[in-house]
Amino acid sequence: MQDHLLSELGQQLRVDSVRAAAAAGSGHPTSSMSAADLMAVLLANHLRYDFEQPRHPGNDHLVFSKGHASPLLYSMFKAAGAISDEELLTFRKLGSLLEGHPTPRLPWVDVATGSLGQGLPVGVGLALAHKRLERPDGANSRVWVLCGDSELAEGSVWEAFEHGCYEHLDNLTAIIDVNRLGQHGPTRHEWDLGAYARRMHAFGWHTIEIDGHDVAAVDRAYGEAASTVGRPTAIIAHTVKGRGVASVENREGMHGKPLPNPEEAVAELGGVREMAVPVLGPPAVSAGPPPGDGHLSLPRFDPGERVATRDAFGQALAALGTARGDVVVLDGEVGDSTRTEFFAKEHPERFFECYIAEQQLVAAAVGMQACGWLPYASTFAAFFTRAYDFVRMAAISRADLNLVGSHAGVAIGEDGPSQMGLEDLAAFRAVHGSTVLYPCDANQTAQLTAAMAEQSGIRYLRTTRGRTPVLYPPSERFPIGGSKLVRATDGDRVTVAAAGVTVPEAIAAADRLAGEGIPVRVIDLYSVKPVDAQTLRAAAELTGRLITAEDHHPEGGLGDAVLEAFCDGRPAPRTVRLAVRTMPVSATPEQQLSEAGIDAEAIAAAARELVGAAT
Incomplete structure (x- = not known):
């Protein structure tokens, strides 16, 4: 498209953005x-996309990291003929797919954005999927990420800059809309394009500084980005917020508001x-993920052995990778601890080392699943807290994601509290539509690792560092949402609900x-969410007394999951909740369980008290 038409298209995108926000009475x-000219040139001359086939494997990806600029994205969809003008004006209204920030409810949106600093890390995952997994030597889909200047204060963005260069992602372009103004006043570097360029160049990116309203310069920059080999490109564009309307142009206090006089602005x-x-x-x-051999041969462990569940997870994951060619594994430089190294040795082409960058770890997994891959991302349970916002946004993205946290709870022993995941069950239970699993033995872990692949949404598996006894034969099955009665008689007087390391303690x-x-009666609640409410209610009706024992803080974990089974109005049993209520220190695993009051002796003491037999 010629320059004068590109300028006209930029104006059309501005007009439609103003109209959409005016119709909604809100928006940005x-x-x-500010970014309308940047996107006009991209849409008309460089984006390769079939709007009738949004899952076409050759499509480019456009990620609006500055998701609040959704009116611009929807205006682009209108210009491309994907939506009508009538639909554009349903922006932000109940029932409309045009939400305040984009989500994959729209088929042309790969991931949800709006929490700033996430688009570029996810873009790295998208670019990795195309560069390393699908077509490393052929034509690559390009990934274009529109970033705002305000979000460059987020550390996650710089994790992405580092990783994008390290992986030589020359199919990735970051478009930085430097409009100087954030939500409240000027940004840190305002219009100092050089300040941004020096930082990005130091991370190894090819940088281009331009006037973001000069459509010819924008066009040349995109062409230069596409021809750059061996490293990603950052186009750093000087723009003006509210461009084209004198009453709001480069004015503070106008962020996140419809224009005061939209009809005058349109004119x-x-x-x-x-x-x-x-x-x-x-x-x-050609289409993406290849098939595996289709034969899943999970590892088998003999009852009575002592095997760490993290070891069983690693072996099961490697077996799953053989059976399924769409499985990819990402780790945060702890693969020798999480045991993803087993997968890396057998399937190195589908293993991704993300180093100590947990936000990039989860974001890359989100990007890969948007390309049709099945990711398992693993690190210490405690360190997923750094990436929790990415997990939250992944749920909004309707992402299918397997997350595995090792070294959970006080049972890790001498490393001390900084390494202990004691909040993870609560955090992942709170994620919309999530599945939370906490196996106690090796065969259970292997089965659940494979079962996760068949679920949807965010799936979290908690593994244990130390060796635990194998309780179940390899033939046992563990449906998600189920539980196991490991001790039960008709005369039981107390029910103990446990998971993971507290199951052997409850048995003892x-x-x-x-x-x-x-x-x-001892119930192994390996499925923490969804929890087996039916079994819990039956046990409570029989015994009238309930103990929960968990290697986790009392808030939001196993105890809360159990009590929710009795929130339907029926009488709840008399309950004692054993959990980690004090701040742990360095000690052996056995000492840790004792000090926390979640070992066999503590469970027995609670049971005696409940039945009135305490001495």
Whole structure:
């Protein structure tokens, strides 16, 4: 498209952004107006995309990291003929797919954005999928990420800059909309393009500084980015917030508000236009993930052995990778501890080392699943807290993601509290639509590792550092949402609900109490969410007394999951909740469980008290 038409298209995108926000009575039109010329040139001359086939493997990806500029994105969709003008004006209204920030409810949106600093890390994952997994030597889909200057204060962005260069992602372009103004006042570097360029160049990126309203310069920059080999490109564009409307142009206090006089603004911008853009089509390429051999041969462990569940996870993951060619694994430089190294040795082409950058770890996994891959991302349970916002946004993205946290709880022993995941069950239970699993033995872990692949949404598996006894035969099955009765008689007087490392402790307590004439029912709640409410209610009806024992803080973990089974109005059993209530220090695993009051002796003492047999 010629320059004068590109300028007209930029004005059309501004007008439609103003109109959409005016119809909604809210939104971010000024943030959209600054990037309108950048997106007009991209849409008309460089983006390769088939809007009728949004899952075409050759399509480019466009990620609006500055998701609040959604009016601009939706205006682009209108110009491309994907939505009508009538639909554009449903922006932010109940029932509309045009939400305040983009989500994959729209088929042309790969991931949800709006929490700033996430688009570029996810873009790294998208670019990795195409560069390393699909077409390393052929035509690559390009990934274009529109970033705002304010979000460059986020550390996650710089994790992405580092990783993008390290992986030589020359199919990735960051478009930086430097409009000087944030939500509240000027940004840190305002219009100092050189300040941004020096930083990005130091991270190894090819940088281009331009006037973001000079469509010819923008066009040349995109061409230069596409021809740059061996490293990603950052186009750093000087723009003006509210461009084209004098009453809001470069004015503070106008962020996140519709224009005060939208009809006058539209007239000032030259009126409504109805340009239609014939978007370039994608190249003909083969589809993505290859099949595996289709035969899943999980590891098998003999009852009575002592095996760490992290070891069972690693072996099962490697086996799953053989059976399924779509499985990819990402780790945060702890693969020898999480045991993802087993997968890396057998399937190195599908293993991704993300180093100590947990935000980039989860973001890359989100990007890869958007390309049709099945990611397992692993690190210490405690360190997922750094990436929790990415997990939260992944749920909004409707992402299918397997996350595995090792070294959970006080049971890790001498490393001390900084390494202990004691909040992870609560955090992942709170994620919309999530599945939370905490196996206690090796065969259970292997089965659940494979079962995760068949679920949807965010799936979290908690593994244990130390060796635990194998309780179940390899033939046992563990449906998600189920549980196992590992001790049960018709005369049980107390129910103990446990998971993971507290299951062997509960069994030991039950065996001890049986010798004292106190029969105890023990439930292995390996599925923390969804929890087996039916089994819990039946046990409570029989015994009337319930103990929960968990290697986790009391807030939000196993105890809360159990009690939710009794929130339907029926009488709840008398309950004692054993959990980690004090700040741990360095000690052996056995000492840790004792000090926390979650070992066999503590469980037995609680049971005695519940039945009135305490001495």
